[in-house]
Amino acid sequence: MTNDWRWLLLVLSVMTLLVSAQVVVHQDSTVSFCYCGEARRVSVQSDLLYADEDTARYTDLTRSIGMQRDSDGCFRVRTGKVSPEMYTYCFRVDGKRTPDPSNNDTVWQKKHKWNVLNIGGSPQAALYDKPEHCGRLIRTTWYSRSEKLHRRVNIYLPAAYNAEKPCPVIYLIHGLNGYEGSWMERGRAVRIMENLAAKGECRPMILVMPDVNVVVKENQPSHYSLWHNIMHYPRLCRNHDIERGLADLVMYVDSAYPTARALPPIRPIC
Numbered sequence: 001m002t003n004d005w006r007w008l009l010l011v012l013s014v015m016t017l018l019v020s021a022q023v024v025v026h027q028d029s030t031v032s033f034c035y036c037g038e039a040r041r042v043s044v045q046s047d048l049l050y051a052d053e054d055t056a057r058y059t060d061l062t063r064s065i066g067m068q069r070d071s072d073g074c075f076r077v078r079t080g081k082v083s084p085e086m087y088t089y090c091f092r093v094d095g096k097r098t099p100d101p102s103n104n105d106t107v108w109q110k111k112h113k114w115n116v117l118n119i120g121g122s123p124q125a126a127l128y129d130k131p132e133h134c135g136r137l138i139r140t141t142w143y144s145r146s147e148k149l150h151r152r153v154n155i156y157l158p159a160a161y162n163a164e165k166p167c168p169v170i171y172l173i174h175g176l177n178g179y180e181g182s183w184m185e186r187g188r189a190v191r192i193m194e195n196l197a198a199k200g201e202c203r204p205m206i207l208v209m210p211d212v213n214v215v216v217k218e219n220q221p222s223h224y225s226l227w228h229n230i231m232h233y234p235r236l237c238r239n240h241d242i243e244r245g246l247a248d249l250v251m252y253v254d255s256a257y258p259t260a261r262a263l264p265p266i267r268p269i270c
Contacts, residue, residue: 085128
């Protein structure tokens with residue numbers, strides 16, 4: 001049995017070596033994708049294909065563009081001009097989602113891992129670069145007394161975090177159909193904060209990103225449908241459950257971390 005597993009790992013390693021990919025951003029702001037591996041058809045799925053449709057980019061990631069097989073057997077495609085921004089992408093190989101094996105810069109969104117492609121050329125795009133120093137992400141829960149249930153929350157401690165020194169806190173609340181990871185994945189909050197802090201343009205901050213979706217009962221899945229939220233959100237607003245729950249969250253964070261509680265202006269809720 002042990003030998004069987006060794007052979008399987010060897011086969012998987014060889015298969016990985018036989019697959020390669022390359023993404024090139026050209027000076028004219030077009031992007032070339034290349035995928036080399038055994039396949040009948042390959043396409044690229046990416047939000048950069050929505051470059052001229054800002055609203056659609058953040059709500060749908062289903063658009064893809066087909067790649068053509070060249071004489072060397074690799075699949076290639078070149079996009080039109082793309083604006084400076086941080087984009088996500090993956091390959092679809094014979095219909096199956098396939099991350100870029102040559103790109104270790106990834107994020108999770110819509111329950112899947114996506115590769116990150118940062119197209120520079122503007123001060124804003126520079127904020128999306130992967131930070132040189134990263135802090136620590138804590139995935140935990142807090143108890144909402146008004147709802148009588150535990151809710152999930154992501155708490156990011158910055159690279160410069162010192163447990164003995166008070167640190168400002170910012171609470172980032174997602175929108176409908178979001179979840180506790182939305183601000184990190186689509187909002188790029190961690191990258192922006194760490195890059196600004198590294199340049200001395202902001203103080204390192206604790207980022208608190210809770211799940212505030214409608215919950216009918218505890219232990220539901222992480223993602224909730226937009227329709228479910230629309231149907232049940234009025235009840236939470238009418239009962240002020242969200243506001244009360246966030247007050248419980250603030251109390252939890254203040255008790256667990258050295259927050260700068262004496263300065264209310266540096267504890268915003270967005």
